[in-house]
Amino acid sequence: MWFRKIYGFNFAVNYHFKNKRMLSITNLHAQIGEKEILRGINLEVKAGEVHAIMGPNGSGKSTLASVLAGREDYEVTDGSVSFFGKDLLDLAPEERAAEGVFLAFQYPVEIPGVSTTNFMKSAVNEIRKYRGEEPLDAVQFLKMFKEKMAYVNIDQSLLSRSLNEGFSGGEKKRNEIFQMAVLAPKLAILDETDSGLDIDALRIVAEGVNKLKSPDNATIVVTHYQRLLDYIVPDYVHVLYKGRIVKSGTKELALELEEKGYDWIISALVD
Amino acid sequence: MATDTLVTISLPKEKQSSLDRFLAKGFPTNKWEEWKYTSLKSLNDIEWNWNTSEQSANSAALALENTVEIQTQNGKMTLKGTLPTGVEYLDFASFAAQKPEFMRTFNERNPILDQNSLYDLNDALASSHQVIWVKKGVKLDKPILHTYFASVSIASAIQIKLLIYLEEGSSLTWVDDLASSEDSKSILSNYVQEIWVSKNAHLTFVKTQDFGLSTTHVDHTFINQEDQSLVDMFTFSLNGGLIRNNLHFYVDGEQVVSNLNGLYVPGNNQLVDSHTVVDHRMPNSESNELYKGVLLGNSTGVFNGKIFVRPDAQKTNAFQSCKNVLASDKATMNTKPQLEIWADDVKCSHGTTTGQLSDEALFYMQSRGISQDAAKTLLMLAFVQQVIDKVEIPALKESISNRVVTKIQQALGV
Ligand SMILES: Nc1ncnc2c1ncn2[C@@H]1O[C@H](COP(=O)(O)OP(=O)(O)OP(=O)(O)O)[C@@H](O)[C@H]1O
Ligand SMILES: [Mg+2]
Numbered sequence: 001m002w003f004r005k006i007y008g009f010n011f012a013v014n015y016h017f018k019n020k021r022m023l024s025i026t027n028l029h030a031q032i033g034e035k036e037i038l039r040g041i042n043l044e045v046k047a048g049e050v051h052a053i054m055g056p057n058g059s060g061k062s063t064l065a066s067v068l069a070g071r072e073d074y075e076v077t078d079g080s081v082s083f084f085g086k087d088l089l090d091l092a093p094e095e096r097a098a099e100g101v102f103l104a105f106q107y108p109v110e111i112p113g114v115s116t117t118n119f120m121k122s123a124v125n126e127i128r129k130y131r132g133e134e135p136l137d138a139v140q141f142l143k144m145f146k147e148k149m150a151y152v153n154i155d156q157s158l159l160s161r162s163l164n165e166g167f168s169g170g171e172k173k174r175n176e177i178f179q180m181a182v183l184a185p186k187l188a189i190l191d192e193t194d195s196g197l198d199i200d201a202l203r204i205v206a207e208g209v210n211k212l213k214s215p216d217n218a219t220i221v222v223t224h225y226q227r228l229l230d231y232i233v234p235d236y237v238h239v240l241y242k243g244r245i246v247k248s249g250t251k252e253l254a255l256e257l258e259e260k261g262y263d264w265i266i267s268a269l270v271d
Numbered sequence: 272m273a274t275d276t277l278v279t280i281s282l283p284k285e286k287q288s289s290l291d292r293f294l295a296k297g298f299p300t301n302k303w304e305e306w307k308y309t310s311l312k313s314l315n316d317i318e319w320n321w322n323t324s325e326q327s328a329n330s331a332a333l334a335l336e337n338t339v340e341i342q343t344q345n346g347k348m349t350l351k352g353t354l355p356t357g358v359e360y361l362d363f364a365s366f367a368a369q370k371p372e373f374m375r376t377f378n379e380r381n382p383i384l385d386q387n388s389l390y391d392l393n394d395a396l397a398s399s400h401q402v403i404w405v406k407k408g409v410k411l412d413k414p415i416l417h418t419y420f421a422s423v424s425i426a427s428a429i430q431i432k433l434l435i436y437l438e439e440g441s442s443l444t445w446v447d448d449l450a451s452s453e454d455s456k457s458i459l460s461n462y463v464q465e466i467w468v469s470k471n472a473h474l475t476f477v478k479t480q481d482f483g484l485s486t487t488h489v490d491h492t493f494i495n496q497e498d499q500s501l502v503d504m505f506t507f508s509l510n511g512g513l514i515r516n517n518l519h520f521y522v523d524g525e526q527v528v529s530n531l532n533g534l535y536v537p538g539n540n541q542l543v544d545s546h547t548v549v550d551h552r553m554p555n556s557e558s559n560e561l562y563k564g565v566l567l568g569n570s571t572g573v574f575n576g577k578i579f580v581r582p583d584a585q586k587t588n589a590f591q592s593c594k595n596v597l598a599s600d601k602a603t604m605n606t607k608p609q610l611e612i613w614a615d616d617v618k619c620s621h622g623t624t625t626g627q628l629s630d631e632a633l634f635y636m637q638s639r640g641i642s643q644d645a646a647k648t649l650l651m652l653a654f655v656q657q658v659i660d661k662v663e664i665p666a667l668k669e670s671i672s673n674r675v676v677t678k679i680q681q682a683l684g685v
Contacts, residue, residue, distance in 0.1 A: 070637070179639065
C-alpha cells in the first residue's frame with residue numbers, strides 16, 4: 001500500500017514532466033512548387049529529450065524546421081504532425097509560437113526599425129493574449145530581459161538596435177537564443193545555431209541552451225558538427241538524406257559521422 | 272463649366288491678368304505632363320462659390336502650449352494673441368510699402384510655374400494675402416501655429432496667400448495645421464506660401480494635412496534661400512480626397528542647407544501627389560530629400576522629385592530618396608525622380624523604391640507569436656517613424672504619430 005502510493009506519485013511525476021509525448025511527425029511530405037523536398041519523415045520527440053538532426057547540404061533539414069514553424073511557401077502534401085495532441089499543421093505560425101514552438105533561424109531575418117526589445121515585447125504580449133494572460137508592463141519586461149540577457153551574455157546596446165540589421169553572424173545567433181530564453185518554448189528547433197559562432201560564443205550559446213533545458217521541454221538541434229553535441233548532448237541522432245530520416249542512433253552516431261562522413265550510410269541505402 | 276462664372280468677375284488689372292492666364296489654361300488634366308496621375312478635370316463639374324462668406328467652426332485639431340496662433344477659417348485669417356517682439360503680421364500691401372528694396376529682389380525670384388494654373392487662380396482670387404515678417408536677428412523660441420480649417424455647406428473654393436519673410440540671422444518654427452471637415456460639401460483649397468529665408472536665417476516648417484474626402488487641396492510652397500540659411504521642411508499628408516503638393520526650393524546662396532522630409536499615408540479613395548523641386552542656382556550648398564509613403568486601401572501616390580543643378584552650382588551635394596510600401600494590392604504608387612545637372616563637380620544621388628513588406632520578415636515575426644496584421648503594422652510604423660522622429664516638437668510629434676498609427680491600424684484592422 002505504502003509502496004504503491006509512492007510508486008504512483010513517481011509515475012505521475014514522470015507522466016507530467018518527463019517522457020511526455022510532445023511531437024509526433026508521421027509520414028510527412030512537403031514540396032515547393034513541383035519539387036518534393038520532404039519525402040516521408042517520421043519522428044517522435046518526448047518532453048525532456050534532445051534530438052540532433054544531421055545530414056548533407058540540401059537534404060531538407062531547414063525545410064523540416066520551416067514546415068514545423070509554419071512557413072507557407074512549403075506545401076504539405078501528405079502526413080501529419082501533432083504537438084501535444086493538437087494538429088500542428090492546422091495552426092498559423094503565430095499560433096504555433098503561442099503553443100510553444102520556437103525556431104532559431106539558420107539565417108535570421110533583418111527587421112529594419114524594430115529593436116529586439118520592442119520586438120520581444122510585442123511577441124510576449126501577443127502570446128500572453130493568446131493564452132488569456134495579462135500583458136506585462138515596462139517594469140516587468142525590464143526585469144525579465146535583464147535576467148535573460150545573462151543567459152547568452154548579450155549586450156543591451158545590441159538589443160536596442162534594429163533587429164539583426166548589421167549584426168555579425170555570431171550576434172544574430174546569440175540574439176536568436178536570447179529570444180528563445182525570453183519566449184521559453186516547449187519545443188525549440190535550433191537550425192545550425194552553431195555555424196558562424198566563434199569557440200567562446202559556441203560555448204556560451206550552448207550553455208544558454210542547456211540552462212533553458214528542463215524535463216518539460218525538448219530541443220531539436222540541426223547541426224553539421226559533432227562539436228556542438230559535446231556541449232548539447234543529444235539523446236538521439238538522426239540522419240536526414242533526400243527528405244527522409246535514413247538512420248537514427250544515439251550520440252555515438254554523431255561521432256561516427258564525424259569520423260566517416262555520410263557515404264557509408266548512403267551507399268547502404270537501397271533506392 | 273465651373274469656371275464660367277469666373278468670366279464675369281471684374282478685378283484690378285494685375286489680378287485680372289492672372290485670372291486670364293488661369294482661364295486660358297483651365298484646371299490641370301492628366302494630359303498635362305506634370306499632372307499625369309492627378310487630374311483635376313472633375314473640378315469643372317462643380318458649381319464653385321469663389322468667394323465664400325460662410326463661417327466655419329474651429330477645428331482645434333492641434334493644441335501646442337505657449338504658441339501664438341493664426342487662425343484661418345474658410346479662408347479668413349485672424350491673429351489670436353500677441354506676437355513676440357520683432358515679429359509682425361500685416362497685409363501684403365502694407366508690407367510692400369515698408370520694404371520697397373526687398374520687393375525689388377522678391378519680384379525677381381522667378382519661380383517655376385509651368386503647368387501651374389492654380390497659382391494664377393490663387394493670385395487672382397485669394398481672400399487673404401498676409402505677411403509674417405521676422406526681423407533681423409530675432410530668434411523665436413516657440414513655434415507659431417497656423418490652424419487652417421475649412422467647412423462649407425455649398426461647394427466653395429478657399430484660397431489664401433501668405434508671405435513668410437525671415438530677415439538675416441532670424442529663426443522661426445512655423446506649424447501649418449491644415450484640415451477640413453469630413454462632412455463638408457466640396458472644397459477646393461488652393462494655398463500659396465512664398466517664403467524668403469535670408470542670410471544665416473533658420474526656418475523649421477512642419478505642415479500637416481488632414482482633410483476630409485470632399486477636399487481637393489493644392490499647395491504651393493515656394494522657398495527662396497540666401498547664403499548660409501537652413502530650412503527643415505516637413506510635409507505630413509495624412510488625409511484628403513486629393514492632395515497635390517508643389518514644394519519648391521530655390522537655392523540662391525552658398526552654404527545653404529535644405530532638408531525636405533515628407534510622409535504620406537493615403538487611404539481608400541485618397542490621392543497624394545508630391546511634386547518637389549530643388550533648384551540649385553549657387554555653388555557649395557546641400558539638399559537632402561527624404562520622402563516615405565505607406566499606401567493603404569485603393570489609394571494612389573505620386574512622387575515627382577526634380578533636382579536642378581545649374582552651371583554655377585559647383586560643389587553641390589544633392590540627395591533624394593523616396594521609399595514606399597504598398598499595404599494592399601489595390602494601391603498604386605508612381606515615382607519619377609528627375610535630375611538635371613549642368614555643373615560637373617557635384618555629388619548627387621537618388622533612389623526610389625516601392626514594394627510590399629517582405630514575406631520573410633513577416634514569417635520571422637509570426638514565428639515569434641506576432642499575428643500577421645500586427646507584424647505588418649509593426650513594420651509599417653517602423654518604416655514611417657524615421658520621418659516622424661525628426662520632428663523636434665514633442666506634442667506635435669506625438670499628434671502626428673498617433674494619427675498615422677491609428678490610420679494604419681484601422682486600415683489593417685488591428
Ligand atoms: N524556396 C525554395 N525554392 C526552391 N527550392 C528550395 C527552396 N527552399 C529549399 N529548396 C530546396 O530544398 C532542398 C532542401 O533545402 P534545405 O534548406 O531544407 O536543406 P538543408 O538540409 O537545410 O541544407 P543545409 O545543410 O545546406 O542548410 C534544397 O535542394 C533546396 O535547394
Ligand atoms: Mg539548412
